[in-house]
Amino acid sequence: MEKRSSQTKVKVVVRLRPALSTNEKTCVSVVDNRVQILNHRNIEESLQYEFNTVFDEKTSQVEVFSTSVEPLLEKVLHGQNVSVFAYGPTGAGKTHTMLGVNSDPGIIPRVIQSLFKTIELKQKSANDLSNQAPQFKVTFSYMEIYNEKVRTVAATNLNKYSSRSHTILLLKIHRKEPSGKELRGKLYLIDLAGSEDNRRTGNKGIRLKESGAINKSLFVLGEVVDAINQNQPRIPYRNSKLTRLLQDSIGGGCHSVMITNIAPEEKFYYDTYCTLNFATKSKKIVNSITTHVVDNIKIEKPTATVRPIKRLSGSVPPSKPKLQKSSSSLPSLTSADSLSSSTSAQANEPLPSPLVRQQKAFEFAIQEKISAMEKLVETLQFTSNNNAVGPEQPSVESKASSTPSSRRTRSSLQLSLVSVHSDDSPDVICPTPKASSGKLTDATNLLKQRHFGPPPQKAKKQKMQYKVIEDNTSCSPLFPKTPSQTRKRGSSQDFESPTTKKIKEAPSKFNNEDQVKRNAEFLGLLNTATVKELQELQTVGVKRAKMIFEWRKIHGDFTSTQGLLEVPGFSDKVLKKLLRNNFVTET
Numbered sequence: 001m002e003k004r005s006s007q008t009k010v011k012v013v014v015r016l017r018p019a020l021s022t023n024e025k026t027c028v029s030v031v032d033n034r035v036q037i038l039n040h041r042n043i044e045e046s047l048q049y050e051f052n053t054v055f056d057e058k059t060s061q062v063e064v065f066s067t068s069v070e071p072l073l074e075k076v077l078h079g080q081n082v083s084v085f086a087y088g089p090t091g092a093g094k095t096h097t098m099l100g101v102n103s104d105p106g107i108i109p110r111v112i113q114s115l116f117k118t119i120e121l122k123q124k125s126a127n128d129l130s131n132q133a134p135q136f137k138v139t140f141s142y143m144e145i146y147n148e149k150v151r152t153v154a155a156t157n158l159n160k161y162s163s164r165s166h167t168i169l170l171l172k173i174h175r176k177e178p179s180g181k182e183l184r185g186k187l188y189l190i191d192l193a194g195s196e197d198n199r200r201t202g203n204k205g206i207r208l209k210e211s212g213a214i215n216k217s218l219f220v221l222g223e224v225v226d227a228i229n230q231n232q233p234r235i236p237y238r239n240s241k242l243t244r245l246l247q248d249s250i251g252g253g254c255h256s257v258m259i260t261n262i263a264p265e266e267k268f269y270y271d272t273y274c275t276l277n278f279a280t281k282s283k284k285i286v287n288s289i290t291t292h293v294v295d296n297i298k299i300e301k302p303t304a305t306v307r308p309i310k311r312l313s314g315s316v317p318p319s320k321p322k323l324q325k326s327s328s329s330l331p332s333l334t335s336a337d338s339l340s341s342s343t344s345a346q347a348n349e350p351l352p353s354p355l356v357r358q359q360k361a362f363e364f365a366i367q368e369k370i371s372a373m374e375k376l377v378e379t380l381q382f383t384s385n386n387n388a389v390g391p392e393q394p395s396v397e398s399k400a401s402s403t404p405s406s407r408r409t410r411s412s413l414q415l416s417l418v419s420v421h422s423d424d425s426p427d428v429i430c431p432t433p434k435a436s437s438g439k440l441t442d443a444t445n446l447l448k449q450r451h452f453g454p455p456p457q458k459a460k461k462q463k464m465q466y467k468v469i470e471d472n473t474s475c476s477p478l479f480p481k482t483p484s485q486t487r488k489r490g491s492s493q494d495f496e497s498p499t500t501k502k503i504k505e506a507p508s509k510f511n512n513e514d515q516v517k518r519n520a521e522f523l524g525l526l527n528t529a530t531v532k533e534l535q536e537l538q539t540v541g542v543k544r545a546k547m548i549f550e551w552r553k554i555h556g557d558f559t560s561t562q563g564l565l566e567v568p569g570f571s572d573k574v575l576k577k578l579l580r581n582n583f584v585t586e587t
C-alpha cells in the first residue's frame with residue numbers, strides 16, 4: 001500500500017572542491033549561502049547564485065553527510081524513498097563526495113555505517129524496554145549506465161580517473177514491526193557521470209562519442225526538469241536510461257538531495273555556470289512523498305532479532321587480506337569518524353557488536369562487487385580494444401583475457417546498462433549461515449563466473465540493454481547451465497513453476513469473474529516471478545523477462561499491467577500483444 005503523505009522540494013546543495021594546484025587561477029568563491037563566479041574576461045559579468053546550503057572548499061566529508069544525508073536515513077527506515085545524487089562537471093568532486101577515500105570516506109560508506117548503527121540502536125532500545133524489536137532486512141543492487149559504443153572507461157586529458165558511467169547503489173530496507181506492519185524504503189546513492197566541455201577536455205574519437213552520450217543523458221535530465229517546472233503534461237523520462245532511473249527522484253515520490261559539485265578553477269568557468277543554472281532550476285521541483293507500508297493482520301511470533309555472533313561470523317568472508325585489499329574500493333569508517341551523537345557511543349565499544357559485524361560484512365559484499373565490476377570493466381577494456389589502452393590504464397590480470405569466459409565478458413562490454421544485482425544478499429536478519437556465507441564470500445567469483453553475455457552479433461544489434469548478474473543461480477535464464485540451455489522458448493517443463501503453469505493454462509472461456517481472477521494472477525506473477533518464470537509467459541522472451549525483473553527491483557511492484565509501458569522494450573503494441581496472448585485484459 002502506498003500513502004502519499006507530504007510534498008517536499010528537491011533539496012539542492014552545492015559543494016565547491018578545493019583547488020587542486022596552486023598554479024591554476026580560480027574564479028569561484030562562497031560567501032554565506034551564495035556562490036559567486038567571476039568572469040575573468042568581463043568582471044561586470046560576475047554571477048551570484050543562492051542556495052539553502054553551500055559547502056565551501058573547507059567543508060569536511062562528515063559535515064556534508066551529517067547536514068545533507070543523515071537526517072533522511074530515518075525516512076528510509078520508515079518506508080520512504082530517498083535519493084542522493086552527485087551532479088557536476090568531470091573532476092568537480094562527485095566521486096570524492098559519494099565514495100571518498102579510505103582516509104576520508106564519503107557518503108556511501110557513512111550511510112552504510114549509520115544505517116546499521118541506527119538499526120542496532122532501535123533493536124537495543126526495544127530490547128531494553130522488553131518490547132519485541134522490529135526486524136530489518138537490508139539488500140542492495142549496484143548498477144552502471146554505460147555507453148555501449150565505448151570500449152574503455154577511458155581517461156580524459158582532464159581527469160585521468162574520470163568515471164564514464166552513471167553509477168547507482170540502491171539499498172532497500174525492509175522493516176517488519178512486531179504488529180505485522182511492514183515498511184519498505186529505498187535509498188538510491190547515485191554518482192552521475194561528469195558533464196564536460198569537449199573543447200576543454202580535448203576529447204577525441206571514442207571519448208568524444210562517449211562524452212556526447214553522457215552529455216546527452218544529462219541534457220535529457222535538463223529537459224525533464226524543465227518539463228516538470230513548466231507543468232507539462234508529458235515529462236520525457238523515457239528519453240534516456242538515466243532519467244528513467246531518476247524518475248522517482250525527480251518529480252516522483254522520493255526525498256531527493258542533489259549535491260552539486262563545482263570546481264574553483266577558471267578553466268571550469270563555463271561548466272560551473274551551466275551546472276549552477278541546472279541546480280537553480282532543479283531546486284524548484286516538488287516531489288510527493290510516498291510511504292510504502294503493508295499492514296499485515298498476522299502477529300509475528302517473537303523471534304531473536306540479533307543473531308548470535310557465532311552464526312554471523314560465518315557470513316563474513318574468512319580471507320582477511322582479500323577484504324583489506326578490497327577496502328580501497330569502498331572506504332570504511334574508523335571510530336574517529338563517528339557520525340552523530342547517537343552513534344559515537346557505539347564506536348568506542350571494545351568488541352564489534354553483531355550488527356556492526358553485519359554492517360562490515362555488508363560493506364565487504366559491496367566492496368567485492370564494486371571492485372569485481374571495476375576489474376571486469378578493466379578486463380573488458382584490455383581484451384576488447386588493446387589500442388585504446390594507454391599508459392594511464394590500470395594493469396589487468398592476463399588470466400581473465402585468456403579464459404573462455406573472457407570471450408563472453410568481451411561481448412558484455414557492448415551492453416550499456418550493467419547491473420550487479422544482489423538483491424537477496426546479504427540478509428541482515430535471518431539468512432541461513434550457509435547461504436549468507438556463500439553469497440558474501442563468492443561475490444567476486446560469482447561475477448567472474450557469471451559475466452556471460454549474449455553472442456557478440458546479437459549484442460551489437462542491441463542498442464541499450466541490461467546485463468544482470470544475480471546471486472540466485474537458479475535465476476539465470478540467459479545462461480542456464482541445466483538442460484534448459486537448449487530448450488526452445490515455450491518448452492518449459494524443466495522449471496515451470498506452479499504460478500506460471502496456472503497462467504499458461506488459459507481456460508477456453510472466461511466469465512467476468514474468471515477474467516478478474518486471471519488478471520490478478522497475472523499481476524501477481526509480474527510482481528513475484530523470477531526471470532525464468534517471466535520468460536515462460538507468452539510474448540516475453542529472455543530480454544523482456546530480465547527487463548521486467550530489473551525494473552521491478554528498482555521501482556517496486558507493478559500496480560497495473562499498464563506499468564509495463566515504463567519498462568524498456570514495451571510499447572503499446574507489445575503490451576497489447578502480451579496481454580492478448582496471455583488471455584489478460586488491461587488493468
Ligand SMILES: Nc1ncnc2c1ncn2[C@@H]1O[C@H](COP(=O)(O)OP(=O)(O)OP(=O)(O)O)[C@@H](O)[C@H]1O
Pocket residue numbers: 016017018020057088089090091092093094095096097159161162163164192193194195261
Ligand atoms: N572536497 C575535496 N577535497 C579534496 N579533494 C577533492 C575534493 N573533491 C574532489 N577532490 C579531488 O579532486 C579530484 C577529482 O574529484 P572526483 O574524481 O571526485 O571528481 P568527479 O566529479 O567524480 O569526476 P568524474 O565526473 O570524472 O568522475 C580527485 O583527485 C579528488 O580527490
